[in-house]
Amino acid sequence: MKTIKVEYLARVEGEGALRIRFRGNAVRDVELRIFEPPRFFEAFLRGRHCAEAPDMTARICGICPVAYQMSACAAMEDGLALSIPNHIRDLRRLIYCGEWIESHALHMFMLHAPDFLGFDGALEMARTHRDRLKAGLLIKSAGNELIRAVGGREVHPINVRLGGFYSLPPASELLALVPNLASARDRALEALEWMTSFDFPGFERDYEFVALRGSNSYPFMGRRLISNKGLDIVANQYDETFEERQVPYSNALQSAIRARGHYVCGPLSRFNLNFDLLSPTAAEAARRARVVPPCRNSFRSILVRCIETIEAFEQAIEIIERYDGAGPAYVEADVRASTGYGLSEAPRGTLYHRYRIDDAGLITDATIIPPTSQNQASMEDDLREIAPRMLALDHRAATRLAEHVVRNHDPCISCATHFLNLTMERE
Amino acid sequence: MSARQKQRRARLAVFKFASCDGCQLSLLDCENELLTLSESIDIAYFLEATRKAIRGPYDLALIEGSITTPHDAERIRRVRSESRFLVTIGACATSGGIQALRNFGNVREFASIVYARPEYIATLATSTAIGDHVAVDFELRGCPINKRQLLEVISAFIARRSPTIPAHSVCVECKRRGTVCVMVAGGTPCLGPITHAGCGAICPSFARGCYGCYGPDEAPNVASLMTAWTQLNRPPDAIARVLRTFNANAPAFRNALTHENDQS
Ligand code: SF4
Ligand code: SF4
Numbered sequence: 001m002k003t004i005k006v007e008y009l010a011r012v013e014g015e016g017a018l019r020i021r022f023r024g025n026a027v028r029d030v031e032l033r034i035f036e037p038p039r040f041f042e043a044f045l046r047g048r049h050c051a052e053a054p055d056m057t058a059r060i061c062g063i064c065p066v067a068y069q070m071s072a073c074a075a076m077e078d079g080l081a082l083s084i085p086n087h088i089r090d091l092r093r094l095i096y097c098g099e100w101i102e103s104h105a106l107h108m109f110m111l112h113a114p115d116f117l118g119f120d121g122a123l124e125m126a127r128t129h130r131d132r133l134k135a136g137l138l139i140k141s142a143g144n145e146l147i148r149a150v151g152g153r154e155v156h157p158i159n160v161r162l163g164g165f166y167s168l169p170p171a172s173e174l175l176a177l178v179p180n181l182a183s184a185r186d187r188a189l190e191a192l193e194w195m196t197s198f199d200f201p202g203f204e205r206d207y208e209f210v211a212l213r214g215s216n217s218y219p220f221m222g223r224r225l226i227s228n229k230g231l232d233i234v235a236n237q238y239d240e241t242f243e244e245r246q247v248p249y250s251n252a253l254q255s256a257i258r259a260r261g262h263y264v265c266g267p268l269s270r271f272n273l274n275f276d277l278l279s280p281t282a283a284e285a286a287r288r289a290r291v292v293p294p295c296r297n298s299f300r301s302i303l304v305r306c307i308e309t310i311e312a313f314e315q316a317i318e319i320i321e322r323y324d325g326a327g328p329a330y331v332e333a334d335v336r337a338s339t340g341y342g343l344s345e346a347p348r349g350t351l352y353h354r355y356r357i358d359d360a361g362l363i364t365d366a367t368i369i370p371p372t373s374q375n376q377a378s379m380e381d382d383l384r385e386i387a388p389r390m391l392a393l394d395h396r397a398a399t400r401l402a403e404h405v406v407r408n409h410d411p412c413i414s415c416a417t418h419f420l421n422l423t424m425e426r427e
Numbered sequence: 428m429s430a431r432q433k434q435r436r437a438r439l440a441v442f443k444f445a446s447c448d449g450c451q452l453s454l455l456d457c458e459n460e461l462l463t464l465s466e467s468i469d470i471a472y473f474l475e476a477t478r479k480a481i482r483g484p485y486d487l488a489l490i491e492g493s494i495t496t497p498h499d500a501e502r503i504r505r506v507r508s509e510s511r512f513l514v515t516i517g518a519c520a521t522s523g524g525i526q527a528l529r530n531f532g533n534v535r536e537f538a539s540i541v542y543a544r545p546e547y548i549a550t551l552a553t554s555t556a557i558g559d560h561v562a563v564d565f566e567l568r569g570c571p572i573n574k575r576q577l578l579e580v581i582s583a584f585i586a587r588r589s590p591t592i593p594a595h596s597v598c599v600e601c602k603r604r605g606t607v608c609v610m611v612a613g614g615t616p617c618l619g620p621i622t623h624a625g626c627g628a629i630c631p632s633f634a635r636g637c638y639g640c641y642g643p644d645e646a647p648n649v650a651s652l653m654t655a656w657t658q659l660n661r662p663p664d665a666i667a668r669v670l671r672t673f674n675a676n677a678p679a680f681r682n683a684l685t686h687e688n689d690q691s
Contacts, residue, residue, distance in 0.1 A: 037445045037495045038550055043537035044528040049668065055638070059525045059673065062449020062571060106455060110476065121477025123465045133462070141458040152629045154456055155449040155571040156640070159633045166635040329634075403478070412448075 018402055020387050027387045030380045032406065045366040050076045050335065050357045051162045057353070057368065058156045063106070063412050066099040066147065067346030068353075069160040070221055071368075075353040076162055078223075078235065079340025080333045087327045088164040089221075094174075094319045095150040095157065096220040096344070097312040101143025101184075102154065103347035104267075104305045104312075107410050108191070109136025112302045115404040116198040132194060135187040139309065142177075142184035146316060149173055164330030171325035178317055185313035189285055192306040196289045204296040205385065207378065208260060209269035212345050214277045218311050219270065221344045226273055227263065228294070235341035238352055244369070245377075255374040262377040265349030266409060267304040268295055279318075282311040298382060298408035305410075335361035346371055348410040372411045379409050437585045440472035440485040442506050444492030444499050445526055445554060449571040450517035451475055451491045457574050464578075468585060483509030487584045490563075493519045493526060493554045500551070500560060507561040512584050515557045516577065518570035518673045522642055525570070527554040527676035554676070565590060568623045570640040570673040576625055593624050594645040597637050600628035609636055616656050618669060621647035621679075638669050643679035650683070 021028040041060055048056065053072040058065035070092060077084060084092075109132070110122035119125040126133045144154040149169055151157025159165050212219040213226045223235045233241050243258050257263055271286075272293040278286065286292060286307045295304060335357070342353040349371025356365040382405050390398040441451050455461065455476065464470075471481035488510035494500050507513055515521045523530065529537055534552045538545035557563055567580055576592055583590035593599075597619035601608065609615040609631045617636035619628070623644040630637045643649075649670075656666045670680040 037499065038538070038541065039445055039495070039526040039554075040529055040534075040537040040541055043540040044525075044532065046540070052668070052672075056525065056672065059447050059449075059570065062447040062452050065447075065449070106452075110455065120479040123462075123470060123477055124479065126462055126465070130462070137458040137461065140456075144456060144458070152633050153571075153626070155452060158630050158635060158638075158640075161635075166630075166633045 018383070018406070020383060020390070020402070022387070022391070025388060025391060027384050030383045030387065032376060032380050032383070042366045042368060045355075045363050048363050050080075050333075050355065050361045050363060053353075053355065053363065053366075054160055054162065055156070055158075060368070060370070061412055062155050063103055064099060064346045064348070064351075065156045066095055066151070066160070067344055067351050069157070070096060070344040071342040071346075071351045071353040072355075073160065073162055073342070074221055074235075074344060075340040075342025075355050076357070077333070077340065078342055079338035079355065079357065080335065081338075082163060082331060082333050084164065084331065085327060087168075087323070088330070090319045090323065091150055091165060091168070092160075093220050094316055094323075095147055095160070097316040097319075098143045098146030098150065100220075100312040100347050101309055101316075102140050102147065103143075104309045105136050105140035105143060107347075107407075108195070108302055108305050108309075109133055109140070112305075112407055112410075113195070113198075115400070115407055116195075116302070118400075132191070135191060139184045139187050139191070142180055143312075145177060145180065149177060161330055163333050164328070166329060168325055168327070168329045171323055174320045174323055174325075178320055181313055181317055181320075185281075185310060185317075188306060188309045188313060189281075192285055192289050192303065192310070195302055195306055196291075198302070200297060200299045202297075203299055203382075203386065205298070205382065207268070207296060207298075208257065208263035209272045210257075210263045210265050210374075211269035211273045211350060212343060214274050216277070217315065218274050218277045218279070218282075218308075219345055223343065225343060225350065227257075227269075228272060229260065231257065235343045235352075238341060238343070239354070239367075242369070242374075244373070254377040255369060256377060262381055263374070264298075264378045264409065265371050265374050266301070267308055267347075268298060268301050269349070270345060271295060271304045271307065278307070278311055279314040281314050282307055285310055299404070301408050301410070335359075348372065348412055349374060370412070372409075375409045375411065379406055379411065382406075382408070436467065436469045437486040438469045438471040438481070438484070439487050439489070439581065440483070440506075440510065441470075441475070441489045442472070442491070442502075443474070444490065444503065444520065444557070445495040446492030446517070446519045446524065448475065448491070450519070450569075451489070453516075453572055453574040453577055454489075457578060460578060464581070468581075485510045486512065487581065488513045489581075490515045490520045490557050491517055493523045493556060494560055495526060495551055495554045496549055497551065498549065503557060503560050512564045513557075513561065514565045514567060514580055514584065515563055516567045517572050518568065518640065518642055519554075520557045521566045521568060521677075522556050522674045523554040523676035525673050525675070528671065529554055530676055531671070556676070567592070568625050568641045573625050573627070595624050596620055596644040596647075597622045597624055597626070597628050597631075597641070600624050600626070601631050604628055604632065606631045609634060610655070610659070614659055616659050616661050616665065616669075618652070618666075620655075621649055621652050638672065639680070640673050642674035642677045647679045647683075649679065653683075 054069040057068040352369040618639035619637040623641040
């Protein structure tokens, strides 16, 4: 029996390991193991005040803190039936654009591109592709600037609160960002052209794609969740639609659709289900790059991330140009016992929060389902499918291919509140 | 002396323990300095940035995250033994982080709330600072750290000088940047008077009270701040709540609350 073991997965956020076992040429099992020690967020949130959830859950993931803040606010506001004025919705979308840009740029240029080009990492890539990497860093810093302007700082922004923001950024400050955003968008357009020249392995899978469906623009926050296989629900039906399964070889939980099984969320899903909602510039760039739905090859997700980056720039510029800095910074919540459901699109996929709170506003129950635990089962399916190709490779090349397959889904292992230090449980 | 020896660049390693990755991300967030930095020092171990992993010894190890598992308690000793200087980055590594809230509860109970099979979880009952396990050469504060301060710490240790990182309170930073005091002028409760500087006083400049993400400053007077909060008509548990967050296990914050409980 041949065993391929990858001790550390470099360049995934957090740390994980993978084991694939073969019998002869047949794949016997695939285990994606996560070393991330449990941090017990859902437990210590109990007894905390509902207003504390955005800042506390942000600390689940330093790569997508805005997503945690947004899903937490959405869930609490849903429970409290708080209606959020348009200017606050716009600003939320704006800071979320910044996070998509920042996170996508990090993943495309520093983590994923080196896989395609055969480098160990971005710093090695810099030796021969310095200008490309510089463009990537410029895109990334434009995203960070946006988060800073709205949120105060790029990691764990301080300005987000239940009901809105602590203070609204002045219109002039945001307007001043536009020239830089526009030129960073142009860098992203060039990068898309460059990335289409990468060598994409033939690897099409019949995924079930799950994502928010936007109402009139490409979705960041929302309530309606759909798939290409007939799923069409609103946030409060999440628990009856999805389940978290315990797999036989570990006690890590993996999400599945009760009725059907594994699915994916993230850029491919959003793109395939919301292509018609892309802004003209992003849609045109996608067509030129010959990336159109259905895109079922997860290796091509880097192209979709780039298209989404262009989209985020377009939306950000459009929001800023409409923004006048007027209106209240937040709406006050009337705290009472309630259950709320919140969904938003983190850069790597749908992030679900559910909270029950009591009359004093204290949390009695919290559930958080991050994108990485939703995608974990599909990552393993991908690995199972590609594993026979790994047999023909030496260990180093096989390792690289496996890492590349995992990275296609941009896993953020710190996000996986359900992941743990696995114990083997075998027959 | 061989050319190679002459040119040997300082070796930097970045290790992660229980954390959100936000502090090490701050290093990648140094978009303008990253390439220059990587030319002057050898980034020998940084799994989030490269699969290339050069074995120790390292000149400088940056540690993110707290110790929460028996395996990690071992691993930090190994890292210490192969690092000339060891610097903790962020609240997790410096005080145990938000996951240290388990220290005030029952970890078994916590595990059974989150996991269907809690008996399989290899975890310690507490989340503790790196300094509780090994000697630490410098502690950089913040949840997350400030990337300017991170660059200062890296260059200082590489140059073998001590880093210029002030230990006064956030209040001083507000005065310096000319932010009107949110507590005196706006009646907004603020932890600024007892919180370690470093962020540049971001929250007050957004009309928000500081919530202490940099942890206690060098001489925090928690009791007098508690009185000030009470005068602003905050319920007695309001300040306790804020102290029990990202730096709950920092001695000055932890003891202030234990003391309070003893009295009541
Ligand atoms: S200190 Fe805060 S930002 Fe840094 S790793 Fe810990 S939780 Fe993340
Ligand atoms: S003002 Fe306080 S809470 Fe806000 S960023 Fe600074 S230290 Fe953290």
